[in-house]
Every structure is written in C-alpha cells, then in structure tokens.
Amino acid sequence: MNKRQLLQEYNIFLTRKTGEDSSFFEQCLQEFLQEKERSYELSTDGASAGNPGPAGAGICIKYKDEIIFKKSYALGHATNNEAEYWALILGLFHLYYIDKEASILHLTDSELLARQIQGIYKVKHPRMKPLWKTAQNLLQLFMGYEVKSLPRNHLEAADELAKKGAQTTNVQDFREIKKQLVAEGFLEERA
Numbered sequence: 190m191n192k193r194q195l196l197q198e199y200n201i202f203l204t205r206k207t208g209e210d211s212s213f214f215e216q217c218l219q220e221f222l223q224e225k226e227r228s229y230e231l232s233t234d235g236a237s238a239g240n241p242g243p244a245g246a247g248i249c250i251k252y253k254d255e256i257i258f259k260k261s262y263a264l265g266h267a268t269n270n271e272a273e274y275w276a277l278i279l280g281l282f283h284l285y286y287i288d289k290e291a292s293i294l295h296l297t298d299s300e301l302l303a304r305q306i307q308g309i310y311k312v313k314h315p316r317m318k319p320l321w322k323t324a325q326n327l328l329q330l331f332m333g334y335e336v337k338s339l340p341r342n343h344l345e346a347a348d349e350l351a352k353k354g355a356q357t358t359n360v361q362d363f364r365e366i367k368k369q370l371v372a373e374g375f376l377e378e379r380a
Contacts, residue, residue: 227252228292228333231280232344235264235272235299236351242266245354246276246363247347250284258283261350263357273299274320275363276351277306278376281327282366292333296344303338323376 230251237244244267250258260283264275277295284291297303304310305321306328312321328334341348370376 227288227290228294229284229288230294230296231277231284232296232347233273233276233280234297234341234344234347234351235267235269235274235276236348236355237267237269237272238355241268241271243355243358244268244272244275245351245357246272246279247350247352247354248276248280248283249344249346249350250280250287256346258287259346259350261354261357262363263354263360264363265360268316270299270301270314270317271320272351272355273297273302274317274324276347277302277324278320278327278370279363279366281324281331282370285327285330289330290332293331293335295334295336296339296347297336298339298341298344298348300338303336306336319377319379323370326375 232247232249232251234247235244236247244264246262246264248258248260248262249256260279262275262279264272267275277297280295281293284293295303295306301310305312305317306324312318367376371378
C-alpha cells in the first residue's frame with residue numbers, strides 16, 4: 190500500500206498550503222505514515238541433507254536494517270522444497286507475533302518458492318500444496334508482501350541457520366509451532 194492509498198483509506202485528501210500550520214501538519218502526517226508503513230525484511234532458507242533427508246529452516250527478521258529475530262529449526266526428514274516452505278511459514282508465524290500490521294519484503298534463494306507464491310508457477314506436488322496454502326493463508330494477515338529471489342550469498346545468515354537446523358535432531362520447537370498452526374486453522378493436520 191502506497192502513501193496515497195493509505196491516506197485515501199482514512200479519507201485524508203491533501204491540498205498544498207503555505208505557512209506555519211502546513212509544516213506542523215506535514216510533520217504529523219509524516220509520523221503517521223511512518224507508523225503505518227512498518228516494513229520488515231524476512232530472509233528465509235531451507236536445507237535438506239540428502240534431499241530428502243535431515244532438514245532445517247533458517248529465519249532472519251530485520252527492521253530498519255537491524256536484526257530483531259533469528260532462529261534455526263530442525264524439521265526432521267524433508268525435501269529441500271519442503272524446508273524452503275517451512276522456513277517461510279515459520280518466518281511469517283514469528284513476524285505475525287512481532288507486528289500484525291507489517292509489510293514484508295521476503296528474501297529467498299528459492300526461485301521456485303518465489304514464483305509459486307507469486308502465482309507464476311503452479312504447485313503440482315501433493316505434499317507441497319498444503320504448505321503453499323498455509324503460506325498464502327498467513328500472508329493474508331499482513332498489510333503487504335513482496336518476494337525477491339536472490340543468490341544464496343546474499344542470504345548468509347538464513348543459510349547458516351538452515352544448515353544448523355538440518356544438523357540438529359531436536360524437532361520439538363518445530364512440532365509445537367506446527368500444532369499451533371493446526372489449532373489456529375492455518376495448517377491441515379496431515380501436512
């Protein structure tokens with residue numbers, strides 16, 4: 190949502206005035222727009238040793254160029270594509286509890302995931318469809334979303350966290366969030 194759309198949502202229409210009052214109003218308006226346009230950068234990566242094999246997800250959330258949250262998850266046995274989707278889902282889950290009214294710039298090294306989320310590619314694999322649907326359901330909760338596919342070397346923190354998750358066997362944190370997603374209706378029980 191751009192500034193003009195945001196103002197129209199609140200029935201605010203501007204006409205340019207000069208004088209002291211206009212600079213005060215512009216300052217108040219700027220503060221309002223900055224508060225409403227909270228934008229976060231969500232970097233995610235999934236890793237699978239063996240594809241399928243032991244898998245992990247890495248999440249890194251930045252606000253104003255500062256890392257505010259990062260986490261590694263062990264996912265158990267999964268493909269790389271499943272791990273990529275779980276990284277996105279877990280990132281959205283955490284971001285929702287950080288700021289429900291956020292706009293998100295999602296950075297991933299998975300061109301497939303990016304194009305499927307954008308609707309450019311169809312999701313054909315039956316194991317991937319519930320993950321895609323869960324991601325779409327979570328995305329609807331936010332003010333805005335943009336995804337960019339970047340080379341892996343631009344996502345070093347998320348890549349390292351995903352690899353760490355794939356080397357870990359404790360999947361308890363992942364299972365707890367999965368249960369919560371099912372309980373809240375975002376995820377089908379069999380996914």
